[in-house]
Amino acid sequence: MSLDTHEVTEITPPPIVATEDEPARSRLRLRRDRRRAGREQDTVPYALRGTRRGKVLRGVLLGVVALATIFPFYAMVVLSLKPSGAVEFPGSLLPWNLTTSAYSDVLGSQDVPQWLINTLIYSIVGVLGTLLLSALAGYAFAKKRFPGREAMFWSFLSMVMVPYHVTMIPTFVLIAKMNGVDTYWGLILPSLANAQAVFLMRQFIQGLPDELFEAAKIDGASEFQIFVRIVLPLIKPIMATLGTFVFLWHWNDFLWPLIVGQSTDMRTLTVGIASLQQQNVPLNVVLAGSVVAFVPIFMAYLVGQRYVTEGVAATGIKG
Amino acid sequence: MRRNIRPRTVRAIALPALATALTVGLAACGGSSGPGSGGKTITTWMYPVIADEAKNKEYWAGLTDAFAKANPGYKVKVETYPWANRDTALATAIAANKGPDVVYLVPDQLPKYQRSLVPADEYMPAADKADYRKAALDSVSVDGKPMATPLLMSANPLICDKRVFAAIGESTYPSTWDDLLNLAPRLKDKGYQATSYSGDTQQTLNLTWYPMLWQAGGEVFAADGKSVAFNSEAGVKALSYLRTLVDKGYTDKDQVTTTPKLEQTPVAKGKVACTWQNTPADVEKFWGKENAVVMPPLKDVKSAGYGTVGSFAMLKGANKDAAGKWISFVAKPENSLALVKSNGYFPARTSAADPYPGNALQAEVAKTLDVMSAGPLKEKSRDVMGVLAPEIQAALIGNKSPKDALNDAAKAANALLAR
Amino acid sequence: MAAVAEQPRRLRRRGPHARREARIGLLFVLPAFVLFVLFRFGPSIAGVLLGFTDYSLMDSPKFTGLDNFTRLWDDPVFWSSLKVTVLYTVITVPGTIIAALGLALLTRRAFRGSKLFRSIFFLPVVTSLVLASTVFIWIFSTDGPWSTVMSLVGGHTGSWLADDVFVVPALAIVGIWSRFGYGMLILLASLQNVPRELEEAALTDGAGPWQRFRHIIAPSLKPALFFLAVIETTASFQVFDAVYVMTGGGPANASYTLVFQLYDAGFKYFDLGYASAIGLALFVLTLIVAIIQRLVIGKEK
Structure with a gap:
């Protein structure tokens, strides 16, 4: 039973869904709430734990749904390891007669490794840039008073409401006029203006006690020092969560890279693999490309799973 | 404390400045080589006419090397784009000032890009022009002006x-x-x-x-x-x-x-x-x-x-002399032969040798070349x-x-x- | 909150200090502000304005008044893609929410393996739909797993992606697969709100599972369900990636969605004014649906 309580507190912090009615609460309060939730968990009455038959039924149901959920991943991996043309069902799903020929095709071509590099650049620069910019802005919005602060903050936040598709075309026109089509900066720069990130940073930093900064100021620390030595370490949790999400968004982004990256050399993995699909490349090669693109995100998920699930639960951040 | 304000402010500025510099730097280092920089590099957009990736690379590497040898100082870069959505890629690139110098087009694409193209008359040697099949030149002509240089012809009887x-x-x-x-x-x-x-x-x-x-x-x-x-x-x-x-x-x-x-x-x-x-x-x-x-x-x-014509067109902004030389070079019957033979196409020039000697079937198809239509030439x-x-x-x-x-x-x- | 309220008084007292704070605050916001002006505020306004122009990137924009919108009204392709988008949403959103709710209720209490189940269910959420689509094309192919299963249970055989009636349900299945894990996590978090004492009391009174759900669990889930409905509807209205890769909008425009039409208008025909008008229509549509959802769910409460 101790295992059970541990799992519950790990995975499902109390509900702090950021709807308009109920803004996200601070991380500190969240921790306190979670501790409380953990204690409550110990008192689950026997009756609420369900009957044996109920448990079996639940197990079977969950098992079936889980199998259906991972089936595409399984098929993706197995078919990518088959010789070209092995697409018949169900024969080709059996895990033998495997060959890595599709992978040597994919990794041996110039394209896929280049796309991998592009995706890494887009994702890593995107994460670092977004985190730095939103931390700076979030700190200022939360702890500094300056004229127009509220108006500026709410106008930032209102941008969450404007769908991406309204701004996409003018953004493209702007990037095109600035000669940014088919360049890294044209790809990355617009993605750094992230309203959600600024909002979450501000909410988090607002929850930090002022005394921490005041104390440093009295000790004669400069603003730069305060930001680097105090703010940044304190906001590590939100940076981890936000960083994981921004990474996911960039890695999986499709429409913008599709529009901006025109030459084969400037594609990201998603755009490149979509183009492979359209070019009648054999299925095993396309899927090998998909696996290559999926493995890093899978690894990131394994490592950052806690931040992802907590992030969703605590802030309703979009997956 | 107060004396500290200045250096402190400077340091406070440092971080946002760094962030700004980062974004600007990002902009700068992505620096565009720009299209048709008028320079010595001729960018060419090609499509997988030769479907086999390795053969395609080999063919173009051979041609670009030979061209560079014959024209020292010029460098040709051939980029093979996928057929799918090729107009989107090309139009975006042109609109964004990132277009190539030379691009492979078929006749019904020509009117769409007409405003961005250099008419072929301006660089095509007269002797070459006289050598083309009339049907080939007609197919690439918009308002009576050839807009591109034919490389190959096809017919679908x-x-x-x-x-x-x-x-x-x-x-x-x-x-x-x-x-x-x-x-x-x-x-x-x-x-x-x-x-x-x-x-x-x-x-x-x-x-x-x-x-x-x-x-x-x-x-x-x-x-x-x-x-x-x-x-x-x-x-x-x-x-x-x-x-x-x-x-x-x-x-x-x-x-x-x-x-x-x-x-x-x-x-x-x-x-x-x-x-x-x-x-x-x-x-x-x-x-x-x-x-x-x-x-x-x-x-x-x-x-x-x-029946269609595969052609090379030159985009405005290209170095006319260099790109023109390159196009004429590729259009030479012996140089475009591999393109022609890749899918059973036919040469666009009358002086070209029969690429399929002894092949009665291809000879039959060749007879229909002149009666085929390349589709409506409208923007x-x-x-x-x-x-x-x-x-x-x-x-x-x-x-x-x-x-x-x-x-x-x-x-x-x-x-x-x-x- | 007390600290925030006190701040201004404290700052006003120290004049130069307050000014310095303000300068630093502005300085820290500046980089983000510049980017927002360039890539969010500017384009938002420009996006609206462009909707009233004829613009192709080559020439400068020409003001054409409401032309784009009357053209949109008369465009059969627009109505068809609107229908496709709405149909997709009508299947995907309830499907996602029901799946999410069911799985949240099932994995609500910790048990051996519950963590693994939740991880599995969330995995599709972090997976790019483009990558997933490459394998779903095979799954839905003529002799693929889905068609085989369907012919066994007597459903529509043949490739669903090649059928003009079944192509949207097929895409909706992919949409649900990729989204239900997210909804599940949101609902799991919200389930912690359910008053335990009430649930126990109801149990002692002999209330069945449905009654417990209806009267005790459902009320506390309402805000989360509303949030999910809005988020999922917005996402469904913008469906593009999977359609682009799996069907290209076909067959016969049967899976041609609004964002696909926007993409084509913008980047295939370079009809940027028209594309912006489609974007605005999409925006208005999203707003209307959010308001309706708010009224419906809000009223019951």
Whole structure:
């Protein structure tokens, strides 16, 4: 039973869904709430734990749904390891007669490794840039008073409401006029203006006690020092969560890279693999490309799973 | 404390400044080499005419090396783009000032990019010009001016599978729509299809439906080019005829919506009597040379078929001298031979040697080169296809009557043309 | 909150200090502000304005008044893609929410393996739909797993992606697969709100599972369900990636969605004014649906 309580507190912090009615609460309060939730968990009455038959039924149901959920991943991996043309069902799903020929095709071509590099650049620069910019802005919005602060903050936040598709075309026109089509900066720069990130940073930093900064100021620390030595370490949790999400968004982004990256050399993995699909490349090669693109995100998920699930639960951040 | 304000402020500025510098730096280092920088590098956009990636690379590497040797100081960069969505990529690049210097185009793309192209007259040597087949030069000419340099020609006559006709004991091959329709039930009884039709919306209508429209006596555009004419009586007749073929199972229904790999198509499997959407070069490895019969394109009120020209066009902003030399270099018969032979195409120049000596089949096809049409040369040709192709598909799968489908398409197409 | 309220008084007292704070605050916001002006505020306004122009990137924009919108009204392709988008949403959103709710209720209490189940269910959320689509094309192919299963249970055989009626349900299945894990996590978090004492009391009174759900669990889930409905509807209205890769909008425009039409208008035909008008229509549509959802769910409460 101790295992059970541990799992519950790990995975499902109390509900702090950021709807308009109920803004996200601070991380500190969240921790306190979670501790409380953990204690409550110990008192689950026997009756609420369900009957044996109920448990079996639940197990079977969950098992079936889980199998259906991972089936595409399984098929993706197995078919990518088959010789070209092995697409018949169900024969080709059996895990033998495997060959890595599709992978040597994919990794041996110039394209896929280049796309991998592009995706890494887009994702890593995107994460670092977004985190730095939103931390700076979030700190200022939360702890500094300056004229127009509220108006500026709410106008930032209102941008969450404007769908991406309204701004996409003018953004493209702007990037095109600035000669940014088919360049890294044209790809990355617009993605750094992230309203959600600024909002979450501000909410988090607002929850930090002022005394921490005041104390440093009295000790004669400069603003730069305060930001680097105090703010940044304190906001590590939100940076981890936000960083994981921004990474996911960039890695999986499709429409913008599709529009901006025109030459084969400037594609990201998603755009490149979509183009492979359209070019009648054999299925095993396309899927090998998909696996290559999926493995890093899978690894990131394994490592950052806690931040992802907590992030969703605590802030309703979009997956 | 107060004395500290200045250095502190400086340091406080440091971080945002760093962030700004980072973004600006990002902008700078992505620095654009720009299109047609007028420099010594000639950027060329090519498509997988030679489908085999390795062979394609080898071919272009050979040509660029030879060109660089003959013209020291110039460097050619050939980038092979996918066929899919190639107009989007090219138009975006041109609009964003990132276009190539030289690009491979087929005739019906030329009007769309006309404003961005350097007319071929301005760089094509007179001797070369005189050497081209008239049909080739005409196909790349917009308003009487050649806009590109032809590299190769193709023709899609009607080709029939001798084995299929033997199987039903028939020795005359169809030359009219009625001939084909009369044969169809007998073919079907023996498990054969009369023809094949690809309804994939990525497929150019020049190859698929437009020949039928022309054969019925119709045209895609009205004479003044300001509206479309494909929803005429001839158009409705052509689409109704095609729908009959699909409905009665005289052509593969799956191919109306999907495109299987060539080797998996009924044509390759020897199940189709005649087709105008494949060339002898496509089918001979499945049928055997001896079993392919070349016929003139089908006719209803007239015989008409599709044949195109592959050409190199120069974009404005290119170094005219260098890019012109490069284009003329590639256009030399001996240099474009591998492109020509990649898919059983034909040379565009009269002085070129026969690429298929002793091949009677190809000789038959070559005879039809001069009567083929490359499709309407209008600025919005491809855009019109974009709205028409799904409507044809809708009619063929039975969602709409041919008349409604064509009228809906015409409405959308005219809205595009009115812009 | 007390600290925030006190701040201004404290700052006003120290004049130069307050000014310095303000300067630093502005300085820290500046980089983000510049980017927002360039890539969010500017384009938002420009996006609206462009909707009233004829613009192709080559020439300068021409003001055409409401032309784009009357053209949109008369465009059969627009109505068809609107229908496709709404149909997709009508299947995907309830499907996602029901799946999410069911799985949240099932994995609500910790048990051996519950963590693994939740991880599995969330995995599709972090997976790019483009990558997933490459394998779903095979799953839905003529002799693929889905068609085989369907022919066994007597459903529509043949490739769903090639059928003009079944193509949207097929895409919706992919949409649900990729999204239900997210909804599940949101609902799991919200389930912690359910008053335990009430649930126990109801149990002692002999209330069945449905009654417990209806009267005790459902009320506390309402805000989360509303949030999910809005988020999922917005996402469904913008469906593009999977359609682009799996069907290209076909067959016969049967899966041609609004964002696909916007993409084509913008980047195939370079009809940027028209594309912006489609974007605005999409925006208005999203707003209307959010308001309706708010009224419906809000009223019951």
